[in-house]
Amino acid sequence: MNEKIYDELDWRIRVFESLSFPTLILTPGKVILTANRVFLEKQHMVLDSIVGKTCSEVFYGSNGCRHRACPFIKVLENKKGESVLRRRPTRTGKVFWEERLFSPILDDNGDVIYVMESVRDVTRMKTLEIALKETEAFLEKIILNSPVAIVAADHYDNILLMNPAAESLFGYKNSEAARTLTMEQLYEPGVARRIMRQLRHDDGDGVGKLHGMHASIVNSWGETIPAEINASIIYEDDEEIAKVCLYTDLSDKIRIEKKLEEARVQLAQSEKMASIGQLAAGVAHEINNPLTSILFYSSLKIENLPLDDPEREELLAVVEDVNRCKGIVKSLLEYSRRSVPAKELIDVNTIIERSLTLIRDPKMFGKIKILRDFSDELLMIEVDKNQISQVLINLVINAIAAMDGDGQLTLCTRPDKQRNKVCLEVSDTGCGIRKEDLTKIFDPFFTTKELGKGTGLGLSTAYGLVKENNGNISVKHTGAGGTTFLLEFPTNLPISDAKDD
Template sequence: MAGKGSKKSVPGDWKMRLFESLSVPTMILSPDKIIVDVNLSFLESFMTQKDKVVGKTCYQFFFNAKTSCATDICGLAKVLADRRGHSTLKSTAAPGDIETWDNHVFSPILDEEGRITHVVESIHDVTPIKHLERKLAGARDFTEKLIQSLTTAIVTADMNGRILTMNPAAEQLTGYSLEEARKKITVVDLYPEGQAKQIMKILRDERMGGKGKLHLRRFTLINARGEEIPVDLSAAIIYEGETEAATVGIFYDLRESLKKAQRERETAALNARMEKMASLGQLAAGVAHEINNPLTGILFYASLLLDSLEENDPRRKSLMRIYEDARRCGRIIKNLLTYSRQEPPRKEILNLNALLENCLGLIGDREFYVDLKIVKDLYGEMMLIEGDKDQLGQVFVNLVLNAIDSMNQKGTLTLRTFLDKSGLNGCIEISDTGRGISKENLPFIFDPFFTTKAPGKGTGLGLSTAYGIVKENGGALWVKDTGEHGTTFAVQLPLYGL
């Protein structure tokens, strides 16, 4: 520096050359804000000449102003105040122009006594950095918004398992708010015992999809209520250099899709069963027709022969057996034909109670009812329905016979009729105190030919036929209750004229 303490003095020779050759536009100001000198880069950058700058105040040159800028935005004033370097960021944007930013760096020049003689102001163009910063901030903002709006749950945690972030989808899935999760749990609590460890093991294993990565895998997540939620998880370790910094888990809730898959499986199984039933129906109808004719012949000739034999003829017993068995076959064929709906229903108005009483009468003469108690609890008023008397009668006969069979002819058979809550349907319940239907058999009892009875004892067509008839009459038939105490079948039929 030339003259010691001199306000207008400028740095000496080599320092001067250094100043001139600086690639950053730089000026030297006196403490009263007068521009003492500017370097070449300054002149180039502002496209001016030295004599148009030197001698002016900075506010004159930059803003064509008569008064100084406010102290809080004036870097020079700040340097004078605390004798340290300062910087101020200034942005300029002429209308229609791209915004530019300059970082004005102010540094004090001190004399031997430490007094500020001058202030160096260098102007750094930080426009590219600023644009980049803006872009980054925009990208960060976008990513943040994206994560927040995703319906996929994302959880990040530090390497001690402490929750760092959770997006709203993760809050919903886990049942914890981010705040609660941060306070109450670690990431380990989101899994069944040992699972978090297993995940970390996979993440750290090169052979399992690459270091720090876990590709979509089925896991279980435990939510705040302790419920187990099936999820697909993909996870990663976030590294800072070589160091593990955090983990991120992306969870896909599988509950809906698993339910949907289950429903699809059930529908497919039902369709397959329906198809089977339809083809069995056709087969049954074909067989029934073929057998019906010779059977009529057998019955006809057996009865002719019976008539021709004397009352005490010993052959009568065998012939009677032929006749009875042929009639039994006839009944089976009738069942088959009803099952395959080959006989059109003859509809008439029927009294439900009377229909039920009638069907009891049909089976009442069987010799094995000695140990059977029959309880009737019938609705006090008439309940009229429209349907085929024989077919609906067959429904109740089938249900009552099944009930009696299940009790080995010993127990209580209860018949109940009543109006349903809506008043639109007549209900019939047939209960027994028999052995009940096992869990394994329950899904199949309405299938044609499903029977647990000994060969020759049951065709397995009773319930499937009954089900078809009730459905055709606009009603419903189902197992209301079954267990070791017995079984209750329920039938519901729409009342006539309502």
């Protein structure tokens, strides 16, 4: 039965008829020889109406081929199949895409006797391809324009991509990073491994995800930058193929937070000082008058006593203690800013030298070395030199006490041109100040010295005097290695580059 069919109908024709996409057979002169069933159905044509016509006549109603990219001639020349993709709008405005495949049919000599032209509707595939390309382009735009620094790396940690934000954060060019760098080079030693460990474990974020980790990154100049890191592993069929990390530079945030904290502490300190100052001023004022009269009458009494009178000794002790009390009262008044400073323009280095010579007992220094780290520039400030000398003496005496007779006292002066300030630092290599005492050291009568050894008025007086001279005093650093007190005074004068010798 089957054999009979094959005999009756050439199987080649059956194949041609069964092709599921529209197909034509053309002569080398582009004349249609035949068309398969699908072609006739799709084009709503009958075979007789197209056989013997050129394809241009059938499709465009004219003889010249309108389709410039038609590879028909090329097929004849090269005797090889060719294809062309065409975008065709429909009458309803919809667009569809067709692929035309031209296959040469050769004779026994290898010459092209016919060309088979098949038309395939590739609209769906092409639409998907266009959508994919658009999505890719959109994603690329997002990555390129993201203000967040994005770095992608392969499974072996080789960097694949750095977006422009990452380029400026890390200081590498994407082209350079993608060829030569690994993720490890973007961190301090050990950090990359820590990140990977956290990424691969479920620490609350889920395996393959890392949220808001704070770590330092290292840029191309070797500088470390605090950053927030978010990362995720990219999987394909459960296999790690890449990772992507997002970095946010925290430098500005940290700087602002630090400034805010400093301002908060300063405000709290000023408020505390203002209320203590008021109390101190009141007490000092009330005590000052009786002290003056005690001093007056005791001195008068001493003058009237014969030199060998035994009472003389006792009265001298009274005078000495009254003078000590007056000293305390003076300090309290200075702290509460009740004395008027006699300001003058003076070089800060000169004040330091003056203060050092004013320290009455040079033996106090013991084995302590004094280092002068003075600015070469002439740093002029407008202050009461006696008051600032008093401040420096108090700081130096405290430093000596903290070093217990051995260590190094450094006196440093420098300009802060950006803030128009002159800075003066007194550093020691002493015991440091305990963290819990830091908020109390400027309070009057706060002392850690033994009873009778310190009044606890040194720093509070210094605070009042510095404020009176429009300056600022703070602990710049303290720890087991010693303490640095920082004094800052405003200067409206341009800081000269050369110091007169």
